[in-house]
Amino acid sequence: MEDQREFERAHGPTMYGAQITRANPTCLVLLLDQSGSMVDPFSGDQNVRKAEYVADVVNHTLHDLVIRCTKTEEVRNYYYVSVIGYGGQVGSAFAGALASYRLAPVAELAEYPLRIETRYKRVPDGVGGTLEVPFRFPVWVHPQAAGKTPMCEALAQAKAIIEEWVAEHPKSFPPTVLHLTDGESSDGNPYQLGQEIMALSTDDGPTLLFNCHVSAQRSAKIEYPSTAAGLPNGFARTLFEISSPLPAGFLAAAAQLGVRAEAGSRGFIFNADPSSVVQFYEIGTSLTGMTPYRWMDS
Amino acid sequence: MTPQGFQLRTQQFLLQKSGQALAECEDAIAVNAARLRYAVADGATEAFDAGSWAKRLARGWVEAKTPALDAEDFGAWVEAEGKSLHDSWAGLRLAWYAEEKARSGSYAAFVGVEFSPAGERPRWQAIALGDSCLLHCRDGEVLASLPLSDYRRFNAAPVLVPSLTGLQRAALSQAVASHGEARDGDLFLLMSDAAAAWYLMMTEVRDPRRAEFDSSLAGSKQEELAQLFERERRSHRIKDDDVAILRIEIAYK
Numbered sequence: 001m002e003d004q005r006e007f008e009r010a011h012g013p014t015m016y017g018a019q020i021t022r023a024n025p026t027c028l029v030l031l032l033d034q035s036g037s038m039v040d041p042f043s044g045d046q047n048v049r050k051a052e053y054v055a056d057v058v059n060h061t062l063h064d065l066v067i068r069c070t071k072t073e074e075v076r077n078y079y080y081v082s083v084i085g086y087g088g089q090v091g092s093a094f095a096g097a098l099a100s101y102r103l104a105p106v107a108e109l110a111e112y113p114l115r116i117e118t119r120y121k122r123v124p125d126g127v128g129g130t131l132e133v134p135f136r137f138p139v140w141v142h143p144q145a146a147g148k149t150p151m152c153e154a155l156a157q158a159k160a161i162i163e164e165w166v167a168e169h170p171k172s173f174p175p176t177v178l179h180l181t182d183g184e185s186s187d188g189n190p191y192q193l194g195q196e197i198m199a200l201s202t203d204d205g206p207t208l209l210f211n212c213h214v215s216a217q218r219s220a221k222i223e224y225p226s227t228a229a230g231l232p233n234g235f236a237r238t239l240f241e242i243s244s245p246l247p248a249g250f251l252a253a254a255a256q257l258g259v260r261a262e263a264g265s266r267g268f269i270f271n272a273d274p275s276s277v278v279q280f281y282e283i284g285t286s287l288t289g290m291t292p293y294r295w296m297d298s
Numbered sequence: 299m300t301p302q303g304f305q306l307r308t309q310q311f312l313l314q315k316s317g318q319a320l321a322e323c324e325d326a327i328a329v330n331a332a333r334l335r336y337a338v339a340d341g342a343t344e345a346f347d348a349g350s351w352a353k354r355l356a357r358g359w360v361e362a363k364t365p366a367l368d369a370e371d372f373g374a375w376v377e378a379e380g381k382s383l384h385d386s387w388a389g390l391r392l393a394w395y396a397e398e399k400a401r402s403g404s405y406a407a408f409v410g411v412e413f414s415p416a417g418e419r420p421r422w423q424a425i426a427l428g429d430s431c432l433l434h435c436r437d438g439e440v441l442a443s444l445p446l447s448d449y450r451r452f453n454a455a456p457v458l459v460p461s462l463t464g465l466q467r468a469a470l471s472q473a474v475a476s477h478g479e480a481r482d483g484d485l486f487l488l489m490s491d492a493a494a495a496w497y498l499m500m501t502e503v504r505d506p507r508r509a510e511f512d513s514s515l516a517g518s519k520q521e522e523l524a525q526l527f528e529r530e531r532r533s534h535r536i537k538d539d540d541v542a543i544l545r546i547e548i549a550y551k
Contacts, residue, residue, distance in 0.1 A: 014534070017534075019537070019538055021315070021316075021317070021538070022317075023316075023317045063398075066395050067395055067398050067399055067402075068344055070346070070395045070396055070398075070399040071343075072346055072347045072348075072396065072399075073392065073393065073396045075395060110393070110394075110395045116394055135398065135401070136394045136397065136398055138394065256455075
């Protein structure tokens with residue numbers, strides 16, 4: 001919050017307005033908890049493992065980014081993307097041809113999924129009912145669950161990527177970091193690193209760091225709070241403190257999804273349920289205020 | 299008054315986004331001087347084959363045998379055009395992402411106006427959906443602007459004309475139709491969203507750049523217009539977007 005106020009004092013209140021173009025792309029970092037506990041059921045549902053559900057949502061998010069950047073038969077590099085997994089090891093969650101990238105151009109994502117599955121979804125049939133239609137579902141990230149929770153090392157890797165990005169792209173829409181975790185850090189307090197990431201700025205504003213916490217239990221969720229009051233413990237308060245306020249375009253995306261968020265709301269969910277996780281990634285990648293799934297499927 | 303009782307003088311201006319080629323511009327302008335029909339369409343940047351959809355809408359509308367000027371006619375006409383667009387994609391060998399994108403169809407904003415003689419003065423009839431606008435100006439004032447008249451209401455997600463039949467009924471219910479009378483010297487400006495929002499803002503704040511624009515457009519000074527918009531883009535007073543402008547001036551004989 002203070003970084004944004006400082007920024008507005010120096011540059012005026014026109015943050016997060018940079019157009020995302022091929023000449024002025026932006027950067028997206030997905031931080032993914034792949035610790036051993038991610039094998040547990042999600043939100044009390046014995047049929048859904050956290051790691052599997054989250055990998056699915058991440059793959060869907062990457063699919064959507066590719067589609068959004070597709071201009072007829074060409075994929076334009078509006079985004080550069082990193083997926084960092086942390087658990088038994090910390091590093092890129094990409095494999096194959098993408099493994100060598102710290103930040104993969106979205107056109108490379110389009111060309112090199114690990115595989116493409118055929119899935120089905122229900123769509124309106126035009127006469128009041130629905131019908132099931134196939135769609136192509138590329139897979140870039142496999143579910144993984146092993147080891148402890150080296151969150152600080154993952155944040156440090158994200159910070160290094162973003163430092164390089166803002167130095168090389170000073171006029172870009174600021175980087176966005178979407179961090180999903182199911183528990184406390186095993187390698188120290190992430191507060192300082194989170195603050196350092198949020199202090200890295202382009203001319204258009206400070207880096208956006210959003211956090212989503214998921215739980216094995218079905219517990220009351222807290223979505224996009226504007227104050228730390230009411231958070232259940234110190235870990236939740238830490239995540240709140242290292243979560244950026246949602247800029248106007250993201251608030252608009254939240255509103256379109258029917259999610260309650262207001263000026264000052266942080267990009268933070270505690271005890272997210274499955275639908276909250278989907279919305280977290282949709283809002284976090286809306287960037288210009290557009291909600292892509294809505295737009296594509298409405 | 300007969301069709302020979304007035305003249306329509308037109309000027310056009312098309313400008314692509316910064317750093318792109320004109321061939322990448324997804325705005326389209328169409329004129330049918332014989333039928334006195336004029337249209338501008340703006341293909342949605344994120345849609346599949348949006349430039350083709352915009353061209354098809356603009357050209358198809360001005361060339362149609364009967365004018366699609368009310369909601370019913372417009373809906374039937376858009377459905378046929380959408381099917382033609384999707385037919386044109388049949389047989390393409392597409393990568394998975396292009397196939398997925400094509401499945402979502404294409405989108406464009408559209409505005410079209412037709413002039414016709416009626417009584418003592420020519421009349422105009424227009425239909426619009428999205429954020430491409432028709433501005434009716436007289437003596438330097440904007441008398442009417444549709445479908446949007448306030449520059450603050452332009453946003454990133456307007457309701458657009460979809461190519462997919464299943465999406466058209468809901469979207470086209472938002473189309474705005476209007477009509478009126480045109481006097482000697484009246485100006486009609488058809489503009490895609492960035493230019494329309496800029497022009498409405500300049501008009502409201504009485505900024506002298508509007509007069510500069512009016513003069514350059516009336517004189518078809520393409521280079522001056524391009525320079526003006528480049529300056530406005532750098533100053534962030536206008537969005538860096540494709541620009542399509544069609545100016546129609548009414549002159550009684």
